[in-house]
Amino acid sequence: MRAIQVARYGERLKLKNVDIPKFNPIDQFLVKICYAPINPSDVYYVKGLYGLRKPLPTIGGFEGCGIIAEASDKSLIGRNVMCWADDSINYGTWADYFPVQKQNSIILDSKIEHNNQFDQYCSPFINPFTAVGFLDIVRKLNAQCVVLNAANSAVGRMSIKLFNNQNIKTIAIVRRQEQIQNLYDIGATHVLLSTNEKFDQELVQTIKQNKAKVFYDALGGEYSGLIFKNLENSGMLVGYGRFSNNKINDIDPIDLVFKQKEIKGFWLSKWYEQKGSEEQQQIKKLVENQITSTFSTRIQQTQVPDDDNINELIKLALNNSGQGKYVLDFTK
Amino acid sequence: MRAIQVARYGERLKLKNVDIPKFNPIDQFLVKICYAPINPSDVYYVKGLYGLRKPLPTIGGFEGCGIIAEASDKSLIGRNVMCWADDSINYGTWADYFPVQKQNSIILDSKIEHNNQFDQYCSPFINPFTAVGFLDIVRKLNAQCVVLNAANSAVGRMSIKLFNNQNIKTIAIVRRQEQIQNLYDIGATHVLLSTNEKFDQELVQTIKQNKAKVFYDALGGEYSGLIFKNLENSGMLVGYGRFSNNKINDIDPIDLVFKQKEIKGFWLSKWYEQKGSEEQQQIKKLVENQITSTFSTRIQQTQVPDDDNINELIKLALNNSGQGKYVLDFTK
Incomplete structure (x- = not known):
């Protein structure tokens, strides 16, 4: 099968031909991505x-969508599935x-029809579950x-929609004028432009x-302290x-002592691991039900990967994601 | 009675003659400080x-020692007592x-003899309970x-002794050469001088x-980030x-996300309030048993307060506490 393999962390990626992974039918499905x-x-x-390194060589990709190719329950074979990696397996979704x-x-x-809309289902975990985790903190x-900065990111947009559904107000900070109306349209309460002359004051x-x-x-940086300073008592900065x-x-x-504010980080996989299986089911149900609305993913480009384009796509995905995701296509 | 009254926050203090406070015999003792x-x-x-302001005029002083003057259980009258204020009453211990x-x-x-050693019992709460609260976090x-900075402070010294009793290692940071041996003597594992040329590296x-x-x-300041950066995963900066x-x-x-470190504040009264009454009893017993050892207070000067010396003593207490506490004497 094709797989985008990491031979050494930080090196150029290659599209390799590798064996189809064995799967354990008790705990796993084998998914055709x-x-x-x-x-x-x-x-x-x-x-x-990233916070985690797996033994090398490893395969990139934390999430995706596909078709169940092998399962102990044969009736599931052929079903569409959204899926994601965890720390326990050394495989990624950037593979067949x-x-x-x-x-x-x-x-x-x-x-669900297997038309060209199926790529909409490729981002079930990283961003949707992060938004749900953010709601958990709010509750x-x-x-x-x-307050959200980099608010036009996928997780920013999903959070705005999710909070709006729950009547939680959002103050969304963006760096480009053209993003403002866009975020108001999806339900942001206030959108502030960080390049405005009077931004500090408005903020x-x-x-x-x-x-x-x-x-x-x-983002960190110059405004973090200012925002933290002005949060309500018992408030929290979540990196x-x-x-x-x-x-x-x-x-x-x-602010730490007498206003009892805290500074923490949100690490998705740790947050999700700590949930009981019943709560995990509820979260999955919520995401499934709203995957094309609250948790919809904007896609900028869907590309069949090859040795030539993969490193370029990775660069674009990191630096140019404002208009949506770059998605790898393993159907062809 | 004499009382050091705050007419307006931040103004010069005065020694006033005010009525002896009424007390509620169900919940309270009246203590002759x-x-x-x-x-x-x-x-x-x-x-x-401070994090809290009470209605004015108010009386200064969060803690002290004295004799029970009034109590519903008459057998307690005349007993020596250590005592402290909480948020619910608008009286302080800087009074008769x-x-x-x-x-x-x-x-x-x-x-306990009422000789001139009784002032040793005047600091039962602020520093000892903070040290116990610190141990709570460690556990x-x-x-x-x-790591402790300003480690020669009363709470620094008590923490070093308490942690040493529990086989928890301490890295004590001080600003004066002459404090080093002193802290080793009470059980610090490592004492570092922040004015050393190679302090960063040693630290x-x-x-x-x-x-x-x-x-x-x-203290906050330049070393906080450096220390935080080098703490173990899941570590905590406690302001x-x-x-x-x-x-x-x-x-x-x-560090926040992938090393799951946190930044919080420790507010003594909130920490203590959250404890159940059984745990409060255990903490009090621990402090009582070790009040002249682990939780002993170094006293620099014990003075009968008057209008002339009180504001001066306050200045000294804030800026010159390295050799021990300034204590107000209401016995004379």
Whole structure:
């Protein structure tokens, strides 16, 4: 089968011809992958910059969608499935076949047509589950309003929609004028442009007026301290994912002690592992039901991978994702 | 009675003659205060810089020791007692009489002589309970080594002794050469001088070698980020108390997400309130048993307060506490 293999972390990737993985029918399905996205976290992983390194050689790709090719329950063979990797297996979804742990899959209604819309189902986990994890934090802290930066990212957009459904207000920070209306259209309460001359002032005022309590910080850098400072008491800065190299600065210890604010990180796989299987089922059901609405993925380009385009696509996926995902096509 | 009253937060304090407070015999004892320390948190409180402001006029002083003057159980009258304030009453210990909530007192063995050593019992809460709270965090995180800055402070010294009793290693950071041996003498594992030329290097090396996991940060400033960066995975920066105006800088989001480290504050009264009454009893017993050993207080000066010396003593207590506490004497 074809597989995008990582021989050494950080090296150029190659499309290799490798054996179809063995699968364990008790715990796993074998999935014929149709589409797999290139997420920023995938790129960090293949570069060796992710929180986790697996033994080499390894295969890239944390998630995708496809068809069940092998299963102990034969009636499932041929069903459409969304699936994702976890820390326990050394396979990725950037390949023709992927052995998925059963609990890391969502089997879809068999009526979905295999037309060219099926790539819409390729991002079931990284972004949707992160948005659900963000909602989890909001509920624990009983927050009424949150701040998101890099708000036009996939996870930013899904979070805005999910929070809007739950009547949680969002203050969305973007870096480009043309993203503003777009985020209002999907339900953002306030959209602020960080390049505005009076951004600092607007930001502080909007946070205070709306009593924002949680700040999901994808960027770090100069505004993190300012936003943290202005959050409600018992508020939280939640660092996640898709960083620039910026550090978080200007944290006032008074906020930590007397305002009982906290600074934490959100690591999707740890969060999901800690959930009981019943709650995991509920989350999967929620994502399945809203995969084409709240959790819909904008796709910029779907490409059959080859040795020539794969490294270029990875670069584009990291630096040019504002218009949507780059998706690898394993159907052809 | 005499009372050091705060008419407006931040104004000069005055020794006033006020009515002896009424007390509620169901929940309270009335204590004749003998000795009450001037802690940094007291100074922040009277300046209006503490996390909590009570209605004015208010009386300063969070803790002290004295004699039970009134109680529903008459057999307790005359007993020595250590006591502290909480958020529910608008009285402080910088006065002849203090109505204490029963749960905020430790009644002492009646055999303690009322000689001039009784001022040793004036600091039962702020520092000892903070040290116990620090141990609580160490246990939750299963840490084997911790870092303390401003380590020659009362709470620093008590923490070093308490951790040493529990075989938890301590890396103590001080700013003066003469404090080094002193902290080794009470059980510090490593004492580092922050004015050393190679301090950064020593610090990183010592943290890594000892796998330090918790950093109790009383100062903020340039080293906070460096220490946080080098803590073990799932480690924690705990901000507390006695700050300079320094901010915490240079926090790497990677540490938050993929190393699952956290930044929190420790607010003594919130921590203590959250404990059940059984655990509160255990903590009080621990502090009582070790009040002249692990939790002993170094006293620099014990003074009868008057209008002339009180503001001066407060200044000294904040800026010159390296040799021990300034204590107010209400016995004369």
